[in-house]
Amino acid sequence: MADSPTPLRHAEPEKRDDATLAQEAQAHLGKSPALQLVAELLQKLRVGGFTWWTPEQVRSLWPASVRMGWLAQRPDIRQRITTGLTGLAPRAARNKTPEFQGALIDSVIEDGDVSVKQFDDAFTVEELAVYGPTPELWSKFRERTPWDQDTPSHQELVAWLFEAFLASQSSIGGHSRKPILTSLALRTAIPGKIWHTRIPLEVRVAIDDLRFQREKVKPSEAFHAIHDLSVATPSIIASNIALRELTRVVDVAEKSMGYNGSVPGKPATLPMGANSGVGNVPSQPGLRAASATGKSEAPKGEGAAGAAGGGNANATTPTPGRAAADEDFAFDDDPDSDEKTAEHAGGRKREPVADAKRQ
Numbered sequence: 582m583a584d585s586p587t588p589l590r591h592a593e594p595e596k597r598d599d600a601t602l603a604q605e606a607q608a609h610l611g612k613s614p615a616l617q618l619v620a621e622l623l624q625k626l627r628v629g630g631f632t633w634w635t636p637e638q639v640r641s642l643w644p645a646s647v648r649m650g651w652l653a654q655r656p657d658i659r660q661r662i663t664t665g666l667t668g669l670a671p672r673a674a675r676n677k678t679p680e681f682q683g684a685l686i687d688s689v690i691e692d693g694d695v696s697v698k699q700f701d702d703a704f705t706v707e708e709l710a711v712y713g714p715t716p717e718l719w720s721k722f723r724e725r726t727p728w729d730q731d732t733p734s735h736q737e738l739v740a741w742l743f744e745a746f747l748a749s750q751s752s753i754g755g756h757s758r759k760p761i762l763t764s765l766a767l768r769t770a771i772p773g774k775i776w777h778t779r780i781p782l783e784v785r786v787a788i789d790d791l792r793f794q795r796e797k798v799k800p801s802e803a804f805h806a807i808h809d810l811s812v813a814t815p816s817i818i819a820s821n822i823a824l825r826e827l828t829r830v831v832d833v834a835e836k837s838m839g840y841n842g843s844v845p846g847k848p849a850t851l852p853m854g855a856n857s858g859v860g861n862v863p864s865q866p867g868l869r870a871a872s873a874t875g876k877s878e879a880p881k882g883e884g885a886a887g888a889a890g891g892g893n894a895n896a897t898t899p900t901p902g903r904a905a906a907d908e909d910f911a912f913d914d915d916p917d918s919d920e921k922t923a924e925h926a927g928g929r930k931r932e933p934v935a936d937a938k939r940q
Contacts, residue, residue, distance in 0.1 A: 583839035615838035620710035646683030743815035764807035
């Protein structure tokens, strides 16, 4: 797991000119995929029009005085923002303290001279990511996101987030980076039962067709998770799997970025197969769930009433979640990792014939 990113602190900033400070900020951003991701996320949230992430809400979380404190070592940025929002002359604005600048900005907002959106846009997302507390910014995103609302806009946001996890270049500044998640890490973070019951049949058939075609053309080369995701794209995944289930992927990415444990109150991940209320898979009377003791147990509600169709058609059979941490296997590039993952997840074996007789 990576170390949690920290805000940039310049050494002897008073001895450096503005251009040097700006170069150091860009270098700091370029070295950290996690900071780049947060900058990209803040930009996405600004233009997303989400009711749970508005300029007013963001200002209440991080008002002017707080943000100016983040930029204490960058008098050039604080001067630009203060002059732009309040009209204070550049030299006078530059020489003021962060506290004075923050109070002045708040006063022009309260008096209606400047909108909250103008205030929010005055801070670039790169500046917020480099000098702000990114663990807190990430934490608030996870805390405020309504993971139970599978609306098109939220599905599009999660699809974009998955693409950003996999990207090897930042969409802001063009910085190259090591992807936050490998294709294998993303794919194995989604339990097989959920994948095979939620991803459309035609998509899974297309993955099989691609696998067979590759084996004909390049028989010596393995078929990897990256090939799965070339067909089952992040957009398809987010559109067909409940977003609450996909928080498993966000959990793994969070650990990769070093934000693990920094999210008090983040939504708990559901056990594999738990009923999320959205996109549920009908129960199958012939299947049995493995209990925590490893024994097979008949689902409640089966029997004469269930066979007659009187059971809950939307109920799912819960199975245990993975007991071990995802980071143990998420970045394993071994082609046999799928088998290792299955063993890591508990290695549940089924004997359908024996189960049928017990039924």
